[in-house]
Structure formats: structure tokens, C-alpha cells
Amino acid sequence: MRGILSFLLATALTAVIWLYVRPGVRSPKPWNSSAITATYVGAQLRELDSGNAALYLAYEVQNHTDSDYQLADGPAALVMSRLRADGSLSSQQRVRLSYPTFLPAQQRARVALEILSAFSWPADGDPAYQNRLRDFVNQRLIDVGAFVLFDQADRFEIEFPSGWQELKMALALPR
DSSP states (O other): OHHHHHHHHHHHHHHHHHHHHSOOOOOOOOOBSSSEEEEEEEEEEEEEETTEEEEEEEEEEEEOSSSOEEEOOBTTEEEEEEETTTOOEEOSSOEEESSOEEEOTTOEEEEEEEEEEEOOOOOTTOTTHHHHHHHHHHHHHTTEEEEEEEETTTTEEEEEEOOGGGOOEEEOOOO
16 A cells, blocks of 8 residues: 555656646747848749740849758748738749759858749730730739748748839740
8 A cells, every 4th residue: 555655646746847847838939031031133934835834033032141041842831922902921822932942151042933824825926925924924913012931940931022013024935
């Protein structure tokens, strides 16, 4: 009986110590929006095939930290649109990083965001060719004030600001 009582007392004491000494449940650290910044460079619309297009938005990103950073599309990186009207975030259109980029500490690099969409390409001789391309781009960007990448692993929030109000579209030949 004495052994059982000692065991129960030791178990209760261990539980009490564990409850008071254990590390508390930590809330995630806040988003760091100043570690990596981006500046708009330009846009390019490419024909992927006769029914699809890709809009590439090029940016120069600056790493303000003392650590190297890998910028890559994946499950831990989420790109959302920041709506111009009220600043809320939207994931209604799929936006992703076009390619992975290594960003050394205190350095700059170029990256591109990619928006894929169905698009029936006009014929080369079509008099409305330029207007149809411009309308396609404007339909995807008219409500967007910026794009924001959330790196959930490093807790970085990278804002890709708009610069497409005066969009100078470079048209590429079909692949």
C-alpha cells in the first residue's frame, strides 16, 4: 500500500512540475515585411500555345538580411493579390514564382511572378491585336494593387508593388 501511495504521489508531483515548468505554447513570430523588398521592373506576355498565355511580372528583390535566402515556389510559399480597393488579400487567381532564385545576404536579384490563363490569341494581321493583348493584361491586373508572397517557413512577407499602370508590354514570339 505504501508503494502505491508513493507512486501516486510521485506521479502527481511530476504532473504538477511538468505543467508549470514546460515551455508555453508559443505563438508564431510576426511576419517580417522588411527583410526582403521588391521593385517592379516590367511585364511580358507570352503565348504558351494557341489557347493559353502567361503573364510574367519582373521584379528586382533586395535581401536586407545578413543571411542567404532561397526564394522558391512551393507549399511554404503562398502568393496572393492585394486588392486595390481596400487592401484585402485575395487568392482568386493563381500567381506563382516563375523560377527559384538564390538571394545572397545584402544582395539583389531578378525574379518573375507568373500568371497563367486561357487566352485565344488573335491572328497576327488582326487590327485589334494590340488592344486584345492589352485588355487581357488589364483584366488580370485592374483590381490588383500589389502581390504579396508569404514565406511561411521563414515568416517573410514580401510585397511586390504594382508598376503596371503604365504597362509597357513586351510581346514574345510563340514558343
